[in-house]
Amino acid sequence: MKELFSKIYKLLKNNEDAVLVSVISGSGSTPRGAGARMVVDKDGYSIGTIGGGAVEYKSTQLAMEILKEKKSYVQKFRLAPNDVADLGMICGGDVEVYFQYIKSNDENISLMEDIITAFDRNQNLWLATEITDDIEWNMEIIAENCIQYKVSDISSHLKRNSVLLEQNNKKYYIEPLVTAEKVYIFGGGHISQKLVPVLNSVNFKCTVIDDKPEFTDKNLFPLAENTILADFTGFRDRIKINSCDYVVILTRGHNNDYNVLTQALQTDACYIGLVGSRTKLGKTKERLLLDGFSEEDFKRVYAPIGIAIKAETPEEIAVSIAGELIMVRAEIKGDYK
Incomplete structure (x- = not known):
């Protein structure tokens, strides 16, 4: 994951926007589970993977559109055979993908620096993202035993696996960033x-x-x-x-x-x-x-x-x-x- 955020950092430093594509939930035989990510730039170049195949291809296309629209949103893909919205995958199940538009500005560059640095910290850390369809979004690095939170009080949801939750009419995706294993x-x-x-x-x-x-x-x-x-x-x-x-x-x-x-x-x-x-x-x-x-x-x-x-x-x-x-x-x- 560090490589993904390093890629975003380099794009932002070069005054280029980026889209972070994240699988935030999945059911059935989806190609990759929650937590799979890739980064897409304006040329459609991607690093990372959300499972390959039709979902990844379609997601890359959507990410390039988002870079033009400059707006984040969530897209659900239904992978059941013969479903109207089926993308041609052999496996069944549903997958929910968050397309996070990241604008090149000082605030986001600083955030990427903090995330990259966090990988070298010897403690349990989580990354909490507010899922929104707007341009503005909140993302926070949370340490174990943290008292104050920017996005919400989510201490009870800091688990060893990824969690998608709704709280106070907002949706959050929380995942382990660094596990002191x-x-x-x-x-x-x-x-x-x-x-x-x-x-x-x-x-x-x-x-x-x-x-x-x-x-x-x-x-x-x-x-x-x-x-x-x-x-x-x-x-x-x-x-x-x-x-x-x-x-x-x-x-x-x-x-x-x-x-x-x-x-x-x-x-x-x-x-x-x-x-x-x-x-x-x-x-x-x-x-x-x-x-x-x-x-x-x-x-x-x-x-x-x-x-x-x-x-x-x-x-x-x-x-x-x-x-x-x-x-x-x-x-x-x-x-x-």
Whole structure:
């Protein structure tokens, strides 16, 4: 998404207007879900995608008309087969697209700068847009625990997926702009050393924790956001794990794994993955139940960790784990079908 807003910024700086085309709702087998975006300039050049095919082609044409009309509006496309308004798509369903006319002026240039800068902030941020058919519209970056809002008091609607809502006779589209998705990797061994670069390439911020200084050497993990030398038995005193975070357990021994697991289960982590054979996992479950944990607690654990692709080498296991985290992230955001 940063690339899209960077494109808008460049157009505005060159004294060119732009249209931000956003899918704000969809039902059925629409080509892309809510949150898909593209930017269109006066020449019909676009960056990004809302799914391709007839909808995207028609939307590009409409965006070029909007640049002449200088006015935003919402367009609904009905994609049911044989429908009068059908655009020729094979898949069924409806899609609602917002065409946001963005005029080249100092205010909008400043807004684009703020949005671009926001991608580098390590906190949960949302982008709230007032959906309007007028030239003037409101767009705001909202931080977690924000007290005052320009567009409306929408604190209860700051979710991990996109939301389209009506409030006080106005319609708003709210979506996550930046999610502080951190992966806490316990154990700095061979798998972790292969895993960090893969996760970094798909926008996960990694922190590696180990109780041996040689396994928290930053030279081993140049792409990690952080490395922490800490005892596995008391990491919760130093590390706060929240509901946006992922825990990957890859320590050197069963006892270390268990110590990390019991602490991770006392957090709100959205993902807890544990390496090990099915025999080890069976014994781990028995031990958890004896220590007062429940069946529901154990169900939170992704074990054996990773997608089943018959991975054997550290490189293959890293790909397997990364695939599982990507899948979980998509499920949380509502992008997984």
